[in-house]
Amino acid sequence: MPRLSLDDPVTAITGINTAYGGKLERVGVKTVRDLLLYFPRKHRDFGNVTPIAWVRPGMQTTVRARVYHIARQLTPRKHMQIARATVSDDSGQLNVVWFNQPYIANYLREGDQIFLAGEVDLNGGLVMKNPEYEKVSSDPSHAARIVPIYPETRGLTSRWLRPKIRPLLWLADQLDEVLPAEILARRGFMPRAAAVKQVHFPESMEALERARDRFEFEEIFLNQVAVQQAKRARKSHAADPIPFDEATARAFVAALPFKLTNAQRSAAWQILKDVARPEPMNRLLEGDVGSGKTVVAAMAMHHVARAGFQSMLLAPTEILARQHADVVESLLR
Numbered sequence: 001m002p003r004l005s006l007d008d009p010v011t012a013i014t015g016i017n018t019a020y021g022g023k024l025e026r027v028g029v030k031t032v033r034d035l036l037l038y039f040p041r042k043h044r045d046f047g048n049v050t051p052i053a054w055v056r057p058g059m060q061t062t063v064r065a066r067v068y069h070i071a072r073q074l075t076p077r078k079h080m081q082i083a084r085a086t087v088s089d090d091s092g093q094l095n096v097v098w099f100n101q102p103y104i105a106n107y108l109r110e111g112d113q114i115f116l117a118g119e120v121d122l123n124g125g126l127v128m129k130n131p132e133y134e135k136v137s138s139d140p141s142h143a144a145r146i147v148p149i150y151p152e153t154r155g156l157t158s159r160w161l162r163p164k165i166r167p168l169l170w171l172a173d174q175l176d177e178v179l180p181a182e183i184l185a186r187r188g189f190m191p192r193a194a195a196v197k198q199v200h201f202p203e204s205m206e207a208l209e210r211a212r213d214r215f216e217f218e219e220i221f222l223n224q225v226a227v228q229q230a231k232r233a234r235k236s237h238a239a240d241p242i243p244f245d246e247a248t249a250r251a252f253v254a255a256l257p258f259k260l261t262n263a264q265r266s267a268a269w270q271i272l273k274d275v276a277r278p279e280p281m282n283r284l285l286e287g288d289v290g291s292g293k294t295v296v297a298a299m300a301m302h303h304v305a306r307a308g309f310q311s312m313l314l315a316p317t318e319i320l321a322r323q324h325a326d327v328v329e330s331l332l333r
Contacts, residue, residue, distance in 0.1 A: 007031055068115055108133065
């Protein structure tokens with residue numbers, strides 16, 4: 001593979017042409033960095049290699065076996081092309097079938113030592129249907145290990161992605177660490193580079209969980225950093241202050257056909273103090289259904305209108321918007 005950098009386009013990676021580059025771009029992957037951070041959605045633990053004599057229907061496992069026979073076939077009813085094989089080890093024999101993948105019969109040869117990973121079924125004997133397959137090596141990617149399963153779309157399968165991502169893992173060392181050293185030390189998190197490597201091709205389930213914990217925290221941390229940055233940015237903007245008018249507030253409350261609760265009074269008071277400041281308000285008014293959020297909002301809107309400004313109440317649906325309009329109109333009569 002040619003020397004790559006994190007900012008190179010994915011088409012610079014061996015085996016990714018412009019057609020596949022387009023498919024990757026549609027899922028948000030444009031650069032080598034993006035592909036490194038395209039994490040699996042789940043993993044399957046195929047690390048335990050089981051003798052064929054020990055496998056049972058319903059078991060998900062890996063077997064290591066020799067290809068005894070393999071051939072392409074055409075099913076008589078649906079005319080589907082399949083690859084059918086018989087494999088064996090020192091303990092027994094297993095049938096294998098791959099649907100709509102006849103090319104496997106050209107890749108695997110009789111006598112090949114292979115790993116097969118998948119679920120064992122019983123159909124006239126033990127059989128694996130569409131298992132992951134890989135010629136035996138000291139460092140497999142598709143079987144005999146914890147296998148990453150990526151978000152898949154048409155033309156982008158986990159089997160295609162694994163050999164593209166794995167040779168890139170050395171570049172993880174060039175990724176910037178986004179968590180402060182103090183947090184890494186206090187919480188015992190993996191460094192970012194190590195976590196990227198473990199989340200793609202974990203050495204153990206424990207290492208995978210540690211990597212996931214780190215990235216779950218990283219996501220929350222970066223979201224909070226973004227919120228704080230946006231908050232500081234808002235504070236840098238000026239807003240027209242709307243001075244608190246006690247007489248207007250008292251008149252609104254007195255005209256209501258019901259008495260405000262202490263919580264409603266407190267919330268309204270805080271909002272009216274916010275709009276009196278020379279900076280944009282950023283406040284969430286939260287409450288159960290029927291707790292009186294609309295009347296608090298109406299009070300703020302009334303205060304703004306009396307000061308000569310306009311306000312807007314947005315609703316997600318037309319029906320809800322009409323309901324709010326009716327309620328607010330009744331309160332402001």
